[in-house]
Amino acid sequence: MKKGHILGLGIIAVAIIIIVSMIGDASTYESFSTAKAMKMKGDDKPIHVVGELKKNTAGLAEGIEVNPSKTSFYFMMVDNDGTEQKVFYNEPVPPDFSRAEQVVVIGSYKNEDLFVADKILMKCPSKYQENDISTAGM
Amino acid sequence: MINTFIGNLGHFAVILAFVSALVTAYGYYQYTVVDEFQKHVWRRFSRVAFYVHAASGLTIALALFEIIYNHRFEYFYAYSHSSKALPVHYMISSFWEGQEGSFILWIVWNVVLGLILIKTNKIWEGPVMLVFALVQAFLVSMILGVVIGDLKIGSSPFILIRDAMSAPIFQINPDFVPEDGTGLNPLLQNIWMVIHPPTLFLGYATTLIPFAYLIGGLATRKYTEWVRPALPWAIFSAMILGMGIIMGAYWAYVTLNFGGYWNWDPVENAVYVPWLILVAGIHTMITFKKSSTALKSSIVLIIASFILVLYATFLVRSGVLGDASVHSFTDLGLSGQLLIYMLFFLAVAVFLAIRHWKHIPTSEKEASVYSREFWIFIGATTLALMAFQVILPTSIPVWNAIVESFGGISNMAPPADQVGFYTKFQLWFAVVLALLTAVGQFFWWNKMDAKALREALVTPYVVAVILSAVIIVIGKVYDLSYIVVTLAGTFTIVANSTILFRLIKKSTFKLVGGSLAHIGLGMILIGVMFSSGYSEVISYNMSGLTYSNSWEDELNKEHVLLWINKPTQIKDYTAIYRGRQKKVKGMPSLVNVNKLKSTDNVNEAIALEDIVYRNKIYFEKGDRVPLILEENDYFQIDYYKEDQYQFTLNPMSQFNPQMGLISSPDSRRFLNRDLYTFVSAINDFEDPEWREDELFDVSPGETFYIADFVTEFQGGDVITEIDGVSLREGDVAVKARLMVMDYDVEKYLEPIFIIRDNQVGRIPAVDIELGVKVEVENILPETNQFTFKVNRYQKDYVVLKAIVKPQINILWAGTIIMLIGFCVAIYRRYDEFKKMRDKGLEFNA
Numbered sequence: 003m004k005k006g007h008i009l010g011l012g013i014i015a016v017a018i019i020i021i022v023s024m025i026g027d028a029s030t031y032e033s034f035s036t037a038k039a040m041k042m043k044g045d046d047k048p049i050h051v052v053g054e055l056k057k058n059t060a061g062l063a064e065g066i067e068v069n070p071s072k073t074s075f076y077f078m079m080v081d082n083d084g085t086e087q088k089v090f091y092n093e094p095v096p097p098d099f100s101r102a103e104q105v106v107v108i109g110s111y112k113n114e115d116l117f118v119a120d121k122i123l124m125k126c127p128s129k130y131q132e133n134d135i136s137t138a139g140m
Numbered sequence: 141m142i143n144t145f146i147g148n149l150g151h152f153a154v155i156l157a158f159v160s161a162l163v164t165a166y167g168y169y170q171y172t173v174v175d176e177f178q179k180h181v182w183r184r185f186s187r188v189a190f191y192v193h194a195a196s197g198l199t200i201a202l203a204l205f206e207i208i209y210n211h212r213f214e215y216f217y218a219y220s221h222s223s224k225a226l227p228v229h230y231m232i233s234s235f236w237e238g239q240e241g242s243f244i245l246w247i248v249w250n251v252v253l254g255l256i257l258i259k260t261n262k263i264w265e266g267p268v269m270l271v272f273a274l275v276q277a278f279l280v281s282m283i284l285g286v287v288i289g290d291l292k293i294g295s296s297p298f299i300l301i302r303d304a305m306s307a308p309i310f311q312i313n314p315d316f317v318p319e320d321g322t323g324l325n326p327l328l329q330n331i332w333m334v335i336h337p338p339t340l341f342l343g344y345a346t347t348l349i350p351f352a353y354l355i356g357g358l359a360t361r362k363y364t365e366w367v368r369p370a371l372p373w374a375i376f377s378a379m380i381l382g383m384g385i386i387m388g389a390y391w392a393y394v395t396l397n398f399g400g401y402w403n404w405d406p407v408e409n410a411v412y413v414p415w416l417i418l419v420a421g422i423h424t425m426i427t428f429k430k431s432s433t434a435l436k437s438s439i440v441l442i443i444a445s446f447i448l449v450l451y452a453t454f455l456v457r458s459g460v461l462g463d464a465s466v467h468s469f470t471d472l473g474l475s476g477q478l479l480i481y482m483l484f485f486l487a488v489a490v491f492l493a494i495r496h497w498k499h500i501p502t503s504e505k506e507a508s509v510y511s512r513e514f515w516i517f518i519g520a521t522t523l524a525l526m527a528f529q530v531i532l533p534t535s536i537p538v539w540n541a542i543v544e545s546f547g548g549i550s551n552m553a554p555p556a557d558q559v560g561f562y563t564k565f566q567l568w569f570a571v572v573l574a575l576l577t578a579v580g581q582f583f584w585w586n587k588m589d590a591k592a593l594r595e596a597l598v599t600p601y602v603v604a605v606i607l608s609a610v611i612i613v614i615g616k617v618y619d620l621s622y623i624v625v626t627l628a629g630t631f632t633i634v635a636n637s638t639i640l641f642r643l644i645k646k647s648t649f650k651l652v653g654g655s656l657a658h659i660g661l662g663m664i665l666i667g668v669m670f671s672s673g674y675s676e677v678i679s680y681n682m683s684g685l686t687y688s689n690s691w692e693d694e695l696n697k698e699h700v701l702l703w704i705n706k707p708t709q710i711k712d713y714t715a716i717y718r719g720r721q722k723k724v725k726g727m728p729s730l731v732n733v734n735k736l737k738s739t740d741n742v743n744e745a746i747a748l749e750d751i752v753y754r755n756k757i758y759f760e761k762g763d764r765v766p767l768i769l770e771e772n773d774y775f776q777i778d779y780y781k782e783d784q785y786q787f788t789l790n791p792m793s794q795f796n797p798q799m800g801l802i803s804s805p806d807s808r809r810f811l812n813r814d815l816y817t818f819v820s821a822i823n824d825f826e827d828p829e830w831r832e833d834e835l836f837d838v839s840p841g842e843t844f845y846i847a848d849f850v851t852e853f854q855g856g857d858v859i860t861e862i863d864g865v866s867l868r869e870g871d872v873a874v875k876a877r878l879m880v881m882d883y884d885v886e887k888y889l890e891p892i893f894i895i896r897d898n899q900v901g902r903i904p905a906v907d908i909e910l911g912v913k914v915e916v917e918n919i920l921p922e923t924n925q926f927t928f929k930v931n932r933y934q935k936d937y938v939v940l941k942a943i944v945k946p947q948i949n950i951l952w953a954g955t956i957i958m959l960i961g962f963c964v965a966i967y968r969r970y971d972e973f974k975k976m977r978d979k980g981l982e983f984n985a
Contacts, residue, residue, distance in 0.1 A: 005509070009518075009521075013521055013525070016525055017525065017528060020525070020528060020529045020532065020565065021532065023565070024529075024532050024533050024555075027533075027555040027561050028533065028536060028552050028553065028554065028555055029552075029553040029554065029555060029556045030551045030552060030553050031551040031552075031553050032551070047556075048556035048557070049553070049556075050553040050556075071697060071701050072699075072701050072821055072937070072939050073697040073698070073699040073700070073701065073939060074695070074697065092695050092696075092697070092698075093698075093699070093820070094699050094820040094821035094939045095821055108553075108556045109556075120556065120557075121556070
């Protein structure tokens with residue numbers, strides 16, 4: 003076998019390791035119910051859940067409980083299937099949190115009742131509505 | 141009054157630029173294919189066409205800047221990206237905040253580069269400028285803003301706000317011009333954001349040049365000759381792109397509160413990947429120049445680097461990343477156009493490469509393990525694998541989009557812990573690279589066999605081991621993988637320094653580019669290892685509060701709550717939060733908000749007392765004080781060590797009506813570490829919710845407690861005038877003097893009680909910092925007591941995160957050395973090209 007072949011095989015091997023590890027480490031988008039089912043099966047892998055904050059009739063976020071040290075808090079989130087869930091986040095409340103239109107929590111269930119987020123991504127009302135321009139032209 | 145002229149001019153320039161780009165492309169195509177006798181005609185024609193294109197490109201940029209600079213808020217771009225309060229240098233940032241502006245920036249760079257290429261090339265002009273003109277046509281089409289039926293081509297930056305938004309005001313008054321714009325994203329109000337985008341886009345633009353030479357080379361069957369002129373540009377491009385990446389990292393470090401300079405965000409990855417590939421391409425091109433091997437890999441890598449830049453553009457601007465990134469632009473509906481742009485050049489490049497593949501010369505002989513070609517090839521392969529490892533997970537949203545467009549369902553998400561995920565590969569790849577550069581440089585400059593290699597490497601190896609041992613002991617690097625990183629980093633530094641000194645002694649400074657860049661790599665590796673691997677959060681919450689849930693106590697609270705004036709331990713420091721401040725024009729220091737009262741005018745306040753700094757009075761009481769970006773609050777935090785004052789940090793936050801609260805860090809720079817701090821939550825001082833009334837009956841001279849504050853009632857005075865209230869004959873006004881003590885601070889609260897015609901008026905004293913409101917409820921003459929009504933809120937506070945980042949300066953120094961290395965290499969390669977060109981040997985390899 004030529005050196006070139008060995009080298010080629012080595013490259014392919016590394017590439018396969020990269021792909022396998024990516025598939026292994028890639029997270030998934032779940033709903034709270036599927037995430038809970040995963041936890042019940044003993045799968046603690048962090049997953050993504052997309053949803054909204056629970057809002058009252060006035061459109062304000064409700065159920066945000068900040069701990070006395072202000073360094074962590076609980077909130078209520080509703081996923082895209084409509085499941086309501088209490089979530090804990092071990093960070094101060096992100097500044098524009100209650101205004102978020104959409105939140106993505108990355109984490110897993112601590113126990114049956116509580117979801118612990120390791121990270122929160124927020125989509126805030128954008129600076130301007132791009133939808134408005136798409137109707138414009140000349 | 142609406143000024144439509146400038147917008148029409150801009151839009152006309154856009155169309156002219158588009159048409160002239162196509163004409164230029166046609167002209168240069170003819171120039172390339174016609175025979176010698178007609179060439180000069182077509183050359184003149186194409187050049188004129190390109191000059192027209194260049195002029196219109198510059199006109200587009202000037203028109204847009206005129207709109208922003210003169211606050212023409214009738215234009216949507218100015219309205220949504222700038223405001224009156226912005227200083228000029230941030231107006232420049234507003235220019236490229238939007239997608240359209242950044243496309244214009246890219247177009248302008250290409251124009252400049254095109255003019256340089258026309259000037260510097262004799263023979264390559266035709267095919268290279270043909271590729272250039274086509275790229276320009278695609279870029280200009282992104283801002284064309286033409287609608288044909290349902291098809292929208294490009295998004296024009298010159299549309300009026302009344303055409304962009306369907307607000308009812310425009311039905312009433314079509315000439316309505318908004319008073320002010322919505323401002324620039326506060327994250328971009330940073331000096332690095334003024335220079336980072338132009339650098340990055342220059343980097344993007346320059347990746348086109350080696351690609352254009354390559355395409356020209358393939359199309360005109362100059363399979364090997366394209367390398368010489370392309371090489372200096374490829375190095376230049378890698379240098380600028382690298383500089384852009386580093387500036388971006390530095391910007392993130394000084395403005396964003398993500399806690400670091402690199403977060404493996406998809407947008408960062410999208411630039412990092414083409415850079416890696418380009419660097420790999422440079423190495424194979426250099427190899428080719430020396431030994432006529434690796435031409436095919438150079439071709440593949442140069443094509444890949446340009447296509448990856450287009451792919452990065454697609455990722456960032458098409459909206460496909462969605463929530464996966466903090467930086468990505470909003471979707472302007474250009475994804476289709478961007479996709480066509482990328483696929484067009486991919487198709488052209490792949491077609492040409494395949495068609496000419498068998499004609500491309502290769503070297504038949506197998507590279508020996510003791511040849512430099514072999515080691516460089518391994519290095520390039522490592523770089524390519526690094527790029528592959530990053531681009532694959534970054535493309536997960538694209539994968540989902542593809543699956544969904546075929547009706548499937550894909551719920552794959554990016555790795556939950558991005559930093560950990562990427563680091564675990566990239567770190568080891570970087571170690572391999574460092575070792576390869578150390579060994580590779582010896583091969584490069586010397587003929588080697590096993591024995592010679594061993595002899596050459598033994599000294600650097602021993603020195604590196606000793607040096608690492610010192611670093612490991614002093615830096616307390618006890619983690620095995622970090623020990624390996626240290627060894628690899630010092631080895632490459634020592635080995636390349638050896639080469640460097642030998643080269644300088646023996647020949648000329650011109651040749652040391654490679655060694656310098658590789659020394660930089662070693663330093664970056666060590667700097668990253670320390671500043672990221674050993675970064676330490678020191679702001680653990682030590683308030684002693686416990687929670688009802690015991691499991692929470694086991695979690696590390698990485699933020700600390702600082703009440704105003706209350707000394708709080710943060711590792712070795714005692715930190716005291718001293719209140720909010722504003723930045724004042726013409727003042728060398730920040731000014732506490734207690735001394736200022738805001739006015740209705742933007743960026744203006746009135747001084748409530750004399751504003752003094754170092755015995756110099758800058759503003760007197762009652763003066764109008766000009767502020768710089770009024771919405772920015774700087775939180776003064778003093779640090780003490782064993783009761784000795786050390787320094788003050790002023791992390792910033794900005795309340796922005798569009799974006800909510802934005803926080804920016806402030807760091808204390810030491811030679812061997814940074815103390816990096818930012819505010820992660822603040823008091824809601826705008827609108828306090830006062831708690832229920834508390835009543836106190838107090839005699840003058842008596843002391844009582846408001847909340848935890850020792851409060852001394854010093855007495856009441858009858859006063860004859862009050863700010864803001866005119867007293868009449870017969871009115872009685874009494875001012876109570878209360879001294880409130882909060883730690884080492886004494887504050888005076890002076891509520892006023894007025895009697896007029898048996899009616900009682902009360903002017904409360906409010907202190908937002910202490911969260912206290914006091915009113916004189918009543919005066920009891922019989923017992924000589926005052927009744928105070930007290931409402932409490934909470935004291936002012938900030939929640940702070942503080943991180944120590946050791947040896948971050950090694951990282952910055954490493955990046956600078958690497959860039960210098962690139963510059964030296966550019967000089968050398970361009971010099972070569974110029975000498976050959978001037979000898980008329982431009983086409984000789």
